[in-house]
Amino acid sequence: MQTTDSRIRGNGAGTSADAAAYRTRHDRGGLFQRGLLFYALIGVFFGVLLVKSEVVSWFRIQEMFRFHSFHMYGIIGSAIVVAAAAVAIIKRRGLRTLGGHAVVVEPKAWTGVGTRYWAGGITFGLGWALVGACPGPIFALIGGGVTVFVVALAAAVAGTWTYGAIRDRLPH
């Protein structure tokens, strides 16, 4: 009885290890696995939008920070309204993913006076106005041929790395 039990358990463990190995192979597989093609296409869609709406323009960002035009506010504002309506519908109706899983939107944790949000936010804002591009436009500009943004991307990666290196000493 015990042997059978352990064999079953052993089998079970073996199967799940096989499944894990399969999943790892699967995860690292080609563009068609895990729906990666879908993410690529949504990315293309988003990239075209960033360029054609001129969000990637340093001049548009300056115009926004000088409050001289409604353009950027219209884009970000209407994007928020549409996204918020969609998220509200997903939550209220308990919509599930195509794979049948529950949609979980993890809220950002708030601790103390929220130092990381205002300090990090201000830091990001300083960089955004200097280089005139947030991370999405940096990728779009590189693809579009403004190759100097490779340097901006490298600097941004260095910035993220530096944060990773000193985050234990920063107030959050």
Add this chain to the structure above:
Amino acid sequence: MVERNLAKVEVAGSSPVFRSIARRTDGAKAPPVTVGAVFFCTRFLLFLRLHDGHPCHGIAMIDFLSQPWPWYIAGPLIGLVVPALLLFDGKQFGISSNLRHICAATIPGRLGFFQYDWRREGLWNIVFVVGVAVGGFIGMQVLASPEATIAISERTSTALRGLGIVDQTGFVPAELISWNGLLSGPGLIMVVVGGFLVGFGSRYAGGCTSGHAISGLANLQFASLVAVIGFFAGGLVITFLVLPLIL
């Protein structure tokens, strides 16, 4: 074969996405979002009519798409990225996480912050930003705007000329943000220091314009509102204090 078909039917049947769509057709009262959708469609049709030619045919279509897109077309479409990612596989829209994934994939060192399975967590997102780059190519090369200069407000244009930015063609000021511009002090500060602060600040704040301003505010998160106010505070300091100093 039969088994696979059965599985498909089961997935479709168990997904409330499909069920709720089916329920909607029963003639229940229209959700408030319908009002927004109708408004959007009307504006889009007006936008189509404002351009001459028939935008549904070949070259005319490309010409049409090559015009700069107004905010009321681009903004709502950008907003749709959020539910598309959520409903496809529960992913949250956010670009700056990729900077962390790039660190984890290339130079994690011994930092705990970069010790995780980046393929599992972020491969989808890296594929997404590669798509953004391809989209950038399509937008800037295939659908290149006929206008050399972006139609920014005259007041901004004047203010920037006052700072010495005379050449306002293209997407970025070529004297500063270019390979040659890197040789000048201000250009180096804008690209390298600016890029560094974007990378540092976005991870410190836990998100960038996409993760906080769009995803975060769409989820009505207070933390994201604080972060977005921070974005603007930082941007105003650069625009009105630092740029006049360094340019």
